[in-house]
Amino acid sequence: MLHAADTQSPLLSMEAVDKWYGAFHALKNINLTVRKGEKIVLCGPSGSGKSTLIRCINALEKIEKGTIMVEGTKLDDSGKSIDAVRREVGMVFQSFNLFPHMTILENCTLAPMRVRGTGKAEAEKIARKYLERVRILDQADKFPAQLSGGQQQRVAIARALCMEPKAMLFDEPTSALDPEMVKEVLDTMIGLARDGMTMICVTHEMGFARQVADRVIFMASGEIIEEAPPETFFRNPSHPRTQAFLGEILAHH
Amino acid sequence: MGAIGQNEILFLAQGLKWTLLLSIIGFVGGGVFGLGIALARTSERSALRKTAAGYISVFQGTPLLMQLFVVYYGIALLGVSIEAWMAVAIAFTLHASAFLGEIWRGGIQAIPKGQTEAANALGLHYLSRMKDVVLPQAFKVSLPATIGFLVQLIKGTSLAAIVGFIELARAGQIVSNQTYRPLLIFGIVGAIYFTICWPLSLYGARLENRMAKAAR
Numbered sequence A: 001m002l003h004a005a006d007t008q009s010p011l012l013s014m015e016a017v018d019k020w021y022g023a024f025h026a027l028k029n030i031n032l033t034v035r036k037g038e039k040i041v042l043c044g045p046s047g048s049g050k051s052t053l054i055r056c057i058n059a060l061e062k063i064e065k066g067t068i069m070v071e072g073t074k075l076d077d078s079g080k081s082i083d084a085v086r087r088e089v090g091m092v093f094q095s096f097n098l099f100p101h102m103t104i105l106e107n108c109t110l111a112p113m114r115v116r117g118t119g120k121a122e123a124e125k126i127a128r129k130y131l132e133r134v135r136i137l138d139q140a141d142k143f144p145a146q147l148s149g150g151q152q153q154r155v156a157i158a159r160a161l162c163m164e165p166k167a168m169l170f171d172e173p174t175s176a177l178d179p180e181m182v183k184e185v186l187d188t189m190i191g192l193a194r195d196g197m198t199m200i201c202v203t204h205e206m207g208f209a210r211q212v213a214d215r216v217i218f219m220a221s222g223e224i225i226e227e228a229p230p231e232t233f234f235r236n237p238s239h240p241r242t243q244a245f246l247g248e249i250l251a252h253h
Numbered sequence B: 001m002g003a004i005g006q007n008e009i010l011f012l013a014q015g016l017k018w019t020l021l022l023s024i025i026g027f028v029g030g031g032v033f034g035l036g037i038a039l040a041r042t043s044e045r046s047a048l049r050k051t052a053a054g055y056i057s058v059f060q061g062t063p064l065l066m067q068l069f070v071v072y073y074g075i076a077l078l079g080v081s082i083e084a085w086m087a088v089a090i091a092f093t094l095h096a097s098a099f100l101g102e103i104w105r106g107g108i109q110a111i112p113k114g115q116t117e118a119a120n121a122l123g124l125h126y127l128s129r130m131k132d133v134v135l136p137q138a139f140k141v142s143l144p145a146t147i148g149f150l151v152q153l154i155k156g157t158s159l160a161a162i163v164g165f166i167e168l169a170r171a172g173q174i175v176s177n178q179t180y181r182p183l184l185i186f187g188i189v190g191a192i193y194f195t196i197c198w199p200l201s202l203y204g205a206r207l208e209n210r211m212a213k214a215a216r
């Protein structure tokens, strides 16, 4: 078990956050605090607002009410606060979203060069370091389409790491993968967790949750229904909706 | 019937030069402004989007011939005297920018939203997001349509004759009137247009085929 979270002030917090898509109330009074080094797994039925929640954290979606703080920066509409937050938070998507017209190496050097102003040689050094870490350095000169899904997702993780973020958001990183490739990506994420990265992962990989999570959060209809350490969450879920959800998930796995 | 000598050939070559120059000016000028139109058309600001949409519909909804007249006589009315070829170049630039802007707008919007989101999540700003991520992909998908428009533009330069500009088609007409050999002259003129346009069309079609296959 990895419960390495230390007890300092939170790295990230959401306070009374509400979000609407038009008339649809997508997030309802979300309160969430994540300390440095903590690993959170977010689960819940389709449409429950998991993606919306983590996308609000790096301002890919705008919130209507409440406060989001990341490393002391309060997220508002200003480009400055958005920039500050995005510099600290990396994100990995279900569909990889690698840039198809760039090589793997270029995918990884673009943001450090453009956002941080890092020189090309230095950016490549950083990129090689993280590509090595996700064990894909030998593919550095290929294009994304030449890689398998699992390899592409590992590149996407490396690309985010190249910005040296303090926290990483994962939105169902293994859902688009063939079953035989799920493990290589999960192993990469477990390695990242071991090294102390703060992580919020939307995933239905319950084995991963058991092994890595400090807390599992269950969402339904835009609300956080239940929040507990994995042992409690899986053995003793208190809410009937959580029980029903877990029953379904575990029946499928 | 008059003979076709060196003079006639030179005259046609002169016309060809203007046709090519006009096409290049229209394409380059239209490309630069068209990029602006495409970016405005896909902007987050609705005022920019609407202005660009209006501009595009005006130029797509009126004949090129009319656009030539309006620019040519419009500039004269403003009391500015410019040479015919300048007026024509301006008209072609405006015309091409509307069409290329619309073609590239389509290309930009064809790029999956995930690309912009990934760029955003990495902290890239608008300029880099467009220059490094979106536009290279958008130009690639738009290339067949862009080439198709270039072919239209090259043929469209013949309309410049209407304001007294002597490009290839007009040069052919003049030579034909002098030599009384319209069939031969227009045969030559047609062959020249064909030699320029057909390879471009072919290249565009090839690209389109290749992309369709890659997409499958």
Ligand SMILES: Nc1ncnc2c1ncn2[C@@H]1O[C@H](COP(=O)(O)OP(=O)(O)OP(=O)(O)O)[C@@H](O)[C@H]1O
Pocket (backbone or CB within 6 Å): A021, A024, A026, A044, A045, A046, A047, A048, A049, A050, A051, A052, A053
């Ligand atoms: N851009 C949008 N416009 C309108 N409604 C949206 C938008 N994005 C999401 N929604 C709605 O908000 C709700 C929550 O969506 P979200 O994607 O956060 O769910 P999720 O928990 O991630 O689901 P899944 O497991 O299917 O990914 C859904 O009902 C969805 O239809």
Ligand SMILES: [Mg+2]
Pocket (backbone or CB within 6 Å): A050, A051, A052, A171, A172
């Ligand atoms: Mg989702």
